Amino acid sequence: MIRIAVLASGSGSNAQRMIEHFAQHVKGRVVLVACDQPEAGVLQRAWDLGVPSYLFTGTQLKNGTVQCELQGQRIDLVVLAGFMRLIPVELVRAFPQRIVNIHPALLPRYGGKGMYGHHVHEAVVAAKEKESGITIHYVNERYDEGEHIFQPKCPVLPDDSPETLAARIHELEHAHYPKVVEKLAEALIQEPRA
Ligand code: GRF
Numbered sequence: 001m002i003r004i005a006v007l008a009s010g011s012g013s014n015a016q017r018m019i020e021h022f023a024q025h026v027k028g029r030v031v032l033v034a035c036d037q038p039e040a041g042v043l044q045r046a047w048d049l050g051v052p053s054y055l056f057t058g059t060q061l062k063n064g065t066v067q068c069e070l071q072g073q074r075i076d077l078v079v080l081a082g083f084m085r086l087i088p089v090e091l092v093r094a095f096p097q098r099i100v101n102i103h104p105a106l107l108p109r110y111g112g113k114g115m116y117g118h119h120v121h122e123a124v125v126a127a128k129e130k131e132s133g134i135t136i137h138y139v140n141e142r143y144d145e146g147e148h149i150f151q152p153k154c155p156v157l158p159d160d161s162p163e164t165l166a167a168r169i170h171e172l173e174h175a176h177y178p179k180v181v182e183k184l185a186e187a188l189i190q191e192p193r194a
Pocket of ligand 1: 014170
């Protein structure tokens, strides 16, 4: 069974979908929710769903403590779901092609440092884009630059506000992220960790 850790900083609706999805699957399981914000909604969601959580600081992310925790818990796949910090290069190297992120726009546009949450949707609406979408991608040591895995699109309607667009994007995320991670988990079963 592939052991999945979800890293999140916020509300955690994607984390919840991931937990619920894998509760129905024998091949993988979300065994840990790791979070850097003590007030984040994702911690309550994890508690309600019976998934252990691990709260850490930015310093612990940088100094290798988080990496030790993930390795100690025999995590196979790290899923970022609204996680706001840069992943240190050592952690990227410790989990090669085993850390994935979801971004609420069609990268490489509307990505990079500072382009997160409502900022992304505000920029897309202000630019009068006709379409937006999500990008599920591997994580490397630079924000939003890892290899793309899947990039479904949705329309941006003429009367969309950043909020209405955000709701459409969230639906797209919830529909696709768990399924994409399931495919990655299935591929990892064929290729056990060294
Ligand atoms: C999502 O839109 C995701 O793309 C972005 O942060 C948001 C997290 O939402 N990286 P939630 O906390 O899963 O509801």
